[in-house]
Amino acid sequence: MEHFENHDPEHQRVTFPDARYYTKDNENWYPGVTTILNVVDKGEQYKKWLQANGFNADILARDAMNQGSNVHQGIQDFLNGYELRWATDEGKKLYSKKEWQLISKFVDFYTGFKPHTIAVEKILVSEKLGLGSQMDYVFDLSGEVWLIDHKTGALYDSAKMQLAALRELWNEFNPKRKIDKCGVMHLESTHRGRDKAGKSIQGRGWKLVEVEDVDKHYEDFVHVFAIWKRKNPNFKPFNLVYPDRYSIDSTTEIKFPDE
Helix, strand or coil, X not given: CHHHCEEEHHHCEEEECXXXXXXXXXXXXXXXXXXXXXXXCCCHHHHHHXXXXXXXXXXXXXXXXXXXXXXXXXXXXXXXXXXXXXXCCCCCECCCXXXXXXXXXXXXXHHHHCCEEEEEEEEEEECCCCEXXXXXXXXXXXXXXXXEEEECCXXXXXXXXXXXXXXXXHHHHCCCCCCCEEEEEECCCCCECCCCCCCCCEEECEEEEECCCHHHHHHHHHHHHHHHHHHCCCCCCCCEEEECCCCXXXXXXXXCCCC
16 A cells, blocks of 8 residues: 555556555545645745755755655664664665664664554545545553654754644544654754653654644644645646556557656
């Protein structure tokens, strides 16, 4: 179900739907939470960053996105019980120095606070809410169910609305195990170590930042979603359809999506 690839061996084709949309049946599609929140301005700090970096901004943004994806995948593999290694036996690097540092911070949280895992990268799609999403991590800590999102860069206000929407989505499908707390696992914080008072969940270079007043942030998300739907009245995924096999003697004509 992940990524929703649809393989049709009978007609020898494979369909790769746009990752921004989610479905249960490959017929009815719903936007993802992060796609909806793209209509929200990231703020003055982000604008200044764009101005300061000029033509390099796109390259830096793409590099940051790739870094975030690699870190997310590493954490997912770790939580699913796989051994993470910085390099292969042959010495081939699997992660950059920065990626390994960020993953190590999450491992510090996991080994230090020992959360009980409930779900990892769980995909849910709601006809009722009209959206879908993939959740980073749901766990039980000291009898409270947490929903968190891993962040490897700057924290934007949209992250609060994102988690509020994800909480609503999770609670619809898990009424007997609802979310008690939402938080952002900020893996690039300035904290130097554990909170000696024991009030904050943090370590060297990371902190679990709890989102307060989640109901209010969900109200904001509903308003943003209304704006998104007004701007995208006839939304549909941009599906990529290809043959599922090739050979030197293949006679199948490839029709690319923009044709």
